[in-house]
Amino acid sequence: MRRYSIASIPGDGIGREVVPAAIAVLTAAAAKCGFVLEFRHFDWSCQTYLKTGKMMPDDGLDRLRDHDAVFLGAVGFPGVPDHISLWGLLLPIRREFEQYVNLRPVRLLPGIASPLRDKARGDIDFWVVRENSEGEYSQIGGRTGTGENEIVVQQAIFTRRGTDRILRYAFDFARRSGRRHVTSATKSNGLYHSMPFWDERFAAIGAEYPDVAADQYHVDILAARFVMSPERFNVVVGSNLFGDILSDLGPGITGTIAVAPSANLNPERRFPSMFEPVHGSAPDIAGQGIANPIGQIWSGAMMLEHLGEAEPAALVMRALETALIAPDIARTPDLGGNGTTAGFAQAVRNTLLGL
Amino acid sequence: MRRYSIASIPGDGIGREVVPAAIAVLTAAAAKCGFVLEFRHFDWSCQTYLKTGKMMPDDGLDRLRDHDAVFLGAVGFPGVPDHISLWGLLLPIRREFEQYVNLRPVRLLPGIASPLRDKARGDIDFWVVRENSEGEYSQIGGRTGTGENEIVVQQAIFTRRGTDRILRYAFDFARRSGRRHVTSATKSNGLYHSMPFWDERFAAIGAEYPDVAADQYHVDILAARFVMSPERFNVVVGSNLFGDILSDLGPGITGTIAVAPSANLNPERRFPSMFEPVHGSAPDIAGQGIANPIGQIWSGAMMLEHLGEAEPAALVMRALETALIAPDIARTPDLGGNGTTAGFAQAVRNTLLGL
Ligand SMILES: CC(C)[C@H](C(=O)O)[C@@H](O)C(=O)O
Ligand SMILES: CC(C)[C@H](C(=O)O)[C@@H](O)C(=O)O
Numbered sequence: 178m179r180r181y182s183i184a185s186i187p188g189d190g191i192g193r194e195v196v197p198a199a200i201a202v203l204t205a206a207a208a209k210c211g212f213v214l215e216f217r218h219f220d221w222s223c224q225t226y227l228k229t230g231k232m233m234p235d236d237g238l239d240r241l242r243d244h245d246a247v248f249l250g251a252v253g254f255p256g257v258p259d260h261i262s263l264w265g266l267l268l269p270i271r272r273e274f275e276q277y278v279n280l281r282p283v284r285l286l287p288g289i290a291s292p293l294r295d296k297a298r299g300d301i302d303f304w305v306v307r308e309n310s311e312g313e314y315s316q317i318g319g320r321t322g323t324g325e326n327e328i329v330v331q332q333a334i335f336t337r338r339g340t341d342r343i344l345r346y347a348f349d350f351a352r353r354s355g356r357r358h359v360t361s362a363t364k365s366n367g368l369y370h371s372m373p374f375w376d377e378r379f380a381a382i383g384a385e386y387p388d389v390a391a392d393q394y395h396v397d398i399l400a401a402r403f404v405m406s407p408e409r410f411n412v413v414v415g416s417n418l419f420g421d422i423l424s425d426l427g428p429g430i431t432g433t434i435a436v437a438p439s440a441n442l443n444p445e446r447r448f449p450s451m452f453e454p455v456h457g458s459a460p461d462i463a464g465q466g467i468a469n470p471i472g473q474i475w476s477g478a479m480m481l482e483h484l485g486e487a488e489p490a491a492l493v494m495r496a497l498e499t500a501l502i503a504p505d506i507a508r509t510p511d512l513g514g515n516g517t518t519a520g521f522a523q524a525v526r527n528t529l530l531g532l
Numbered sequence: 533m534r535r536y537s538i539a540s541i542p543g544d545g546i547g548r549e550v551v552p553a554a555i556a557v558l559t560a561a562a563a564k565c566g567f568v569l570e571f572r573h574f575d576w577s578c579q580t581y582l583k584t585g586k587m588m589p590d591d592g593l594d595r596l597r598d599h600d601a602v603f604l605g606a607v608g609f610p611g612v613p614d615h616i617s618l619w620g621l622l623l624p625i626r627r628e629f630e631q632y633v634n635l636r637p638v639r640l641l642p643g644i645a646s647p648l649r650d651k652a653r654g655d656i657d658f659w660v661v662r663e664n665s666e667g668e669y670s671q672i673g674g675r676t677g678t679g680e681n682e683i684v685v686q687q688a689i690f691t692r693r694g695t696d697r698i699l700r701y702a703f704d705f706a707r708r709s710g711r712r713h714v715t716s717a718t719k720s721n722g723l724y725h726s727m728p729f730w731d732e733r734f735a736a737i738g739a740e741y742p743d744v745a746a747d748q749y750h751v752d753i754l755a756a757r758f759v760m761s762p763e764r765f766n767v768v769v770g771s772n773l774f775g776d777i778l779s780d781l782g783p784g785i786t787g788t789i790a791v792a793p794s795a796n797l798n799p800e801r802r803f804p805s806m807f808e809p810v811h812g813s814a815p816d817i818a819g820q821g822i823a824n825p826i827g828q829i830w831s832g833a834m835m836l837e838h839l840g841e842a843e844p845a846a847l848v849m850r851a852l853e854t855a856l857i858a859p860d861i862a863r864t865p866d867l868g869g870n871g872t873t874a875g876f877a878q879a880v881r882n883t884l885l886g887l
Contacts, residue, residue: 258728260724263722290649292649314723316725318724320725325693327729329691331689331725335684335686337683365614366615368615369669369671370674372615374684398780398812404647404759405787418719418722421752422752422755428756434756
């Protein structure tokens with residue numbers, strides 16, 4: 178029987194609720210399709226930090242290394258500064274495992290209305306391909322001077338290697354998916370060094386893909402266009418920061434970021450890839466059992482797909498979409514229902530088993 | 533009679549069309565209210581660059597210095613790289629004249645539908661206060677290495693002085709405008725040095741304004757919230773880059789960025805402030821006389837307000853809003869009409885003279 182070993186890191190806040198809920202769905206898909214998902218749980222979180230001064234043990238990355246994938250909930254909680262928690266857990270995993278692609282679908286689900294007037298399913302259906310390992314997210318820089326004279330320097334680093342590989346991934350993905358149109362997010366009118374370089378590489382890599390249409394917008398107007406004409410996008414590629422912003426805005430136009438998944442991919446498969454929802458730990462509703470598990474379940478479907486289990490992945494999505502429009506299945510409060518995290522996930526699981 | 537000397541820089545593309553159109557409206561307001569606007573025109577643009585290798589003459593800034601305000605159209609055109617044109621004209625003016633505030637209203641106008649379902653006038657009505665002189669927009673950095681090994685460094689510089697003054701402006705503005713709620717755009721979970729500093733200063737300055745509510749969101753989720761719940765914002769303060777993105781996204785949710793104005797303010801009035809629409813030079817429609825002049829006209833109203841002419845400023849806005857819903861006035865094609873730039877502006881002018 179096919180077996181996959183998955184490192185699960187529920188992390189903080191609602192991560193601790195949606196991860197087990199999603200695992201219930203995924204193990205059902207595995208059972209139905211005749212393979213085994215072995216989850217090993219790692220209890221690393223802001224709690225860990227408050228107890229030990231570290232988000233994960235010193236050999237944390239090594240402990241993850243031999244798994245087929247990492248399934249992560251959310252990182253960050255009040256009481257620990259965000260830059261400490263994220264640079265202590267999430268970001269090192271992305272970097273150490275060269276998960277240089279963050280792939281995020283932006284797609285309207287059935288039964289969830291877009292906040293945009295007149296947009297129905299099919300009108301919003303594109304992918305954000307985000308650079309995930311360098312760029313604006315950098316620990317280089319610091320503070321100098323004191324008091325009134327203090328100055329803070331923050332460096333962004335763009336390597337040719339890092340830029341080319343994400344652009345090439347975007348074009349390959351566009352070709353592979355049959356959506357032969359890549360849009361680049363830039364800001365070369367304001368960011369003097371980094372973005373003209375980004376544009377140069379986009380033009381150079383684009384030239385290798387004459388069968389894929391390419392265009393680019395400054396990120397400010399691109400954000401506005403997500404709202405005004407989302408139907409014109411197929412694959413949108415952006416730097417770490419721009420991809421981050423656009424891949425939250427995208428789910429925003431699909432009604433809620435609670436449903437959005439992401440895949441942190443090491444395309445060469447030298448290291449495990451990581452799957453996590455776009456949403457955070459939501460301290461405001463954590464502990465109540467009412468968090469929406471859809472982003473986590475959908476992330477799980479992307480994980481199955483990545484493991485080569487395309488059919489079970491499709492099954493999970495079909496079950497999810499069926500459950501979303503079933504009149505007798507209670508959705509979570511953020512979607513206007515009175516259901517619970519576990520209850521909704523169980524319903525998806527039952528739906529899946531009945532498909 | 534009160535006289536104001538205004539430096540007008542139409543710049544590129546549709547800037548050359550909307551600036552004269554707006555001036556026709558503003559001079560009518562001046563005539564009606566008994567003061568004089570003396571416009572001096574500066575023909576600086578990408579054309580200038582192609583002819584002379586410079587966007588403006590070496591003493592360009594000095595020539596502007598003695599005016600009461602600068603009225604700018606748009607800068608940037610295909611044929612000149614964006615970072616050349618913008619760092620050769622727009623950005624030096626903002627910096628040299630310490631226009632460290634970029635103030636941008638986000639407000640639904642009558643007769644223009646929001647792309648957001650169920651949002652009517654009043655639901656979208658807030659201000660973006662953007663840092664306008666430092667931060668991510670920096671020429672410090674560069675390239676090193678060649679070919680496959682090339683690395684590009686882009687520095688962002690945040691000074692305590694620059695950060696404090698924009699935050700203080702935002703809180704003062706919130707207090708003055710009676711909208712006692714400031715939201716900060718941050719990204720302190722990813723941007724390791726700059727944004728934790730920004731948050732620290734936001735907390736420190738906010739403490740000086742106990743009567744103004746303060747909250748903060750990471751810019752990614754903030755962008756999504758602009759779409760999902762715009763009614764919760766009053767004053768949103770952001771760094772140069774975040775403010776840029778949010779102040780295009782904001783107008784996006786009001787239907788079109790063509791109508792959005794901005795004020796580049798030197799609050800101390802040591803130097804002239806500059807007024808320009810949020811939109812760019814729109815090369816795709818330039819030269820056809822169909823560009824929407826509303827962003828430029830509204831920018832002109834903000835200029836009058838800044839000059840101390842509050843009543844004429846209000847008159848311009850009233851004329852604009854009246855014209856927008858008049859059944860016999862043709863709007864420009866971007867608003868679904870068959871009107872022209874000059875025709876619509878003339879109609880606003882006539883409406884104003886009749887008020
Ligand atoms: C043209 C560009 C440099 C400018 C900016 O980013 O500041 C524009 O987008 C704006 O918002 O005024
Ligand atoms: C938590 C944060 C560091 C992270 C990011 O910015 O990458 C998150 O927003 C995301 O999009 O995965």
